Amino acid sequence: MSERLTRVYRAVAVLLTAAGLVACSTTEATGRPKSTAGQASAVAQPPAAAAPAGAPAAAPVPRASDDLFMQLREAARVNDAPRAAALAAQLGDYEIPSYVRYFPLKARMFDRSGKALIDTPDDEIRAFLAAYDGQAIADRLRNDWLLVLGKRHDWRTFDVEYPKFALDDDTQVKCYALMSRAMRGENVGNAARDLLNAPKNYGEACVDLIGALAQNGQLSRNDVWQQIRLAYEENYTSLGKQIADALGEQRPDDVLLDMAASRPAQLLGRGIDSSDTSHQLALLAIVRMARSDALLASTTFSSVAGSLTADERAIGWGAIGMRGAVAQNPAALQWYRQAGNAPLSNTAQEWKIRAALRGGDWTLVRQGIEAMPPALRDDGVWVYWYGRALREAGQQDAARAQFRKIASQSNFYGQLANEELGNKTTLPPRTVVTPAEVDAMRSNAGFLRAQKFYLMGLRFEGNREWNWELRGMTDRQLLAAAQYANRIELFDRAVNSADRTKTEHDYTLRYLMPFRDILERNAKAVDLDEAWAYGLIRQESRFIIDARSSAGAGGLMQVMPATARHVAKTIGMDYDPSMMHDINTNIRLGTSYLSMIYNQFDGSAVLASAGYNAGPGRPRNWRTTLDRPVEGAIFAETIPFNETRAYVENVLSNTVYYAALITGRPQSLKERLGVILPQ
Numbered sequence: 001m002s003e004r005l006t007r008v009y010r011a012v013a014v015l016l017t018a019a020g021l022v023a024c025s026t027t028e029a030t031g032r033p034k035s036t037a038g039q040a041s042a043v044a045q046p047p048a049a050a051a052p053a054g055a056p057a058a059a060p061v062p063r064a065s066d067d068l069f070m071q072l073r074e075a076a077r078v079n080d081a082p083r084a085a086a087l088a089a090q091l092g093d094y095e096i097p098s099y100v101r102y103f104p105l106k107a108r109m110f111d112r113s114g115k116a117l118i119d120t121p122d123d124e125i126r127a128f129l130a131a132y133d134g135q136a137i138a139d140r141l142r143n144d145w146l147l148v149l150g151k152r153h154d155w156r157t158f159d160v161e162y163p164k165f166a167l168d169d170d171t172q173v174k175c176y177a178l179m180s181r182a183m184r185g186e187n188v189g190n191a192a193r194d195l196l197n198a199p200k201n202y203g204e205a206c207v208d209l210i211g212a213l214a215q216n217g218q219l220s221r222n223d224v225w226q227q228i229r230l231a232y233e234e235n236y237t238s239l240g241k242q243i244a245d246a247l248g249e250q251r252p253d254d255v256l257l258d259m260a261a262s263r264p265a266q267l268l269g270r271g272i273d274s275s276d277t278s279h280q281l282a283l284l285a286i287v288r289m290a291r292s293d294a295l296l297a298s299t300t301f302s303s304v305a306g307s308l309t310a311d312e313r314a315i316g317w318g319a320i321g322m323r324g325a326v327a328q329n330p331a332a333l334q335w336y337r338q339a340g341n342a343p344l345s346n347t348a349q350e351w352k353i354r355a356a357l358r359g360g361d362w363t364l365v366r367q368g369i370e371a372m373p374p375a376l377r378d379d380g381v382w383v384y385w386y387g388r389a390l391r392e393a394g395q396q397d398a399a400r401a402q403f404r405k406i407a408s409q410s411n412f413y414g415q416l417a418n419e420e421l422g423n424k425t426t427l428p429p430r431t432v433v434t435p436a437e438v439d440a441m442r443s444n445a446g447f448l449r450a451q452k453f454y455l456m457g458l459r460f461e462g463n464r465e466w467n468w469e470l471r472g473m474t475d476r477q478l479l480a481a482a483q484y485a486n487r488i489e490l491f492d493r494a495v496n497s498a499d500r501t502k503t504e505h506d507y508t509l510r511y512l513m514p515f516r517d518i519l520e521r522n523a524k525a526v527d528l529d530e531a532w533a534y535g536l537i538r539q540e541s542r543f544i545i546d547a548r549s550s551a552g553a554g555g556l557m558q559v560m561p562a563t564a565r566h567v568a569k570t571i572g573m574d575y576d577p578s579m580m581h582d583i584n585t586n587i588r589l590g591t592s593y594l595s596m597i598y599n600q601f602d603g604s605a606v607l608a609s610a611g612y613n614a615g616p617g618r619p620r621n622w623r624t625t626l627d628r629p630v631e632g633a634i635f636a637e638t639i640p641f642n643e644t645r646a647y648v649e650n651v652l653s654n655t656v657y658y659a660a661l662i663t664g665r666p667q668s669l670k671e672r673l674g675v676i677l678p679q
Helices: 003-018 064-077 081-089 097-107 122-131 136-152 155-164 171-183 189-195 203-215 221-233 237-250 254-262 264-269 276-292 294-307 310-326 332-339 346-359 362-370 380-392 396-406 412-420 435-443 445-455 459-470 475-487 491-498 516-525 530-540 561-571 583-600 605-614 617-624 632-637 642-663 669-673
Strands: none
Touching: 064 081, 064 097, 081 097, 097 122, 097 136, 122 136, 136 155, 136 171, 136 203, 136 459, 155 171, 171 189, 171 203, 189 203, 203 221, 203 237, 221 237, 221 276, 221 310, 237 254, 254 264, 254 276, 264 276, 264 294, 276 294, 276 310, 294 310, 294 332, 310 332, 310 346, 332 346, 332 362, 346 362, 346 380, 346 632, 362 380, 380 396, 380 412, 396 412, 412 642, 412 669, 435 445, 435 475, 445 459, 459 475, 459 491, 475 491, 516 530, 516 583, 530 583, 530 605, 530 642, 561 583, 583 605, 605 617, 605 632, 605 642, 605 669, 632 642, 632 669, 642 669
């Protein structure tokens, strides 16, 4: 464990101890006081003996009760109710009783596959919600209960509890809310069409909603087939079959659905008869074929399209166009043009615009954005490109009106819009909170629970508790929370908290620069822009020293193990994998690698940032598909990987703010983006 990480853990432990709290306080067990700023917490660490002066910091020793808690959490994760109950019984005096009580209750609400159980203990749930009213864990349980109530079709109770669900961030709960309204006689078809655009979030609830609305006529057969295609398009084929049940007696059998999914050429080879089902299966087969090979799909579709209606042909070309655009096939734009104004999924509509941007077709950019659903069109990215399209059409005043909508936003497209209005990126006046305001955060119950979870390595629970407490805070309170997090070296929470302010800001907290002596020294050694290195670290790890990605990347700069070995060998550094989370080592490896990639791409921060995230081979390939120079913003927006696209935009946006902080001068994002030349 690095020295800095040890200090972080020890600082948090000391703060928990210094709060003067007693383990298993009855205040949380009875739900009082609520976890609001300025009130005491029921979280405590055992009193720690004072270390002798000058003694090295020691990481907290895990306790047996913490181990049991971790086992309880795992039992709840897999919904092992008997084991969860047995473990909870051994944790009667644990310092976070709300979670000890929540985990076994949650395990009784869902089966091992994660599906809600209708015979849940409502009285116990109500008692829990009353005991912990106002806490994050109560909102979490209410979310769980709403899924149970929706599956049970207990709309009377659902309608009472749903308005109390503060976060309201669960698509399945929203589907049940629409079902409840439909059962009261409301027409929610349009609301359902707007909501149902991300099959990965559907679960049981949204499948039930589609079935119910199809049965009462609020969704048509075409709507149902569009949902099936959307599921298959995103490779959720089992979900697509479940949605197909909404077709009732006209549902094709699984043999045909499986053939469309896995053997589309075989299904199309059977021919297309005059029935609607045959037409829809052919479209489904084209959707699946396009996932693998858009060019093959276009050739095949050309041979069978004559058997389909004009609207069906348009849908097929739209599906092929989307996959072609993702693959950066130059023909994608022509395929989209053949689709005309066909109804497209949100994802397909976005890729239509990206293909038009790559191809320089500003008319299609404008038309594509105008055809978007209002909620999607209002996203800052499309507001910006709509303004650009209007400007290309000579509508200067209308374009400036679009740019003004988002120019105050402190993100990639807000910065670009601000530059379109003739400004550069500058820092807002700094609001400085008082020590007393910062000290008030020490006793915030949710923050203390979060810190306990961080000590145990439970970042998900810690972030949930911390973020819950930020709701409803004033800007000054948010900055005080950020400063408090910075004080105890929870740097990611400092950034997260400061990032939420609306009118009063402190960009030294939003864009923290910890470990600056180390980073400055290593960046200078390889002639690397310090602002860019900080922009990348902020995006990669939010300064979490022991951050680990699902792919195996580690440390502040999220260096992959193979990359670390390669870079260490290249620069002649003695390296062992155990050194990955040492700050000096991680920053040296990360800055060296970033410099290497930068030099490979002729000094393009866009290409190098993409290469750092996705590997240098991918942006090199994306560049070969260009048939003309494109501005860096267009290249970034048309990156086919969602994660890498967001990554590049965020890193470059961060870099501009860091440069403004470091130099004290206005900065241009457009200059940093530059122009990407064909290779």
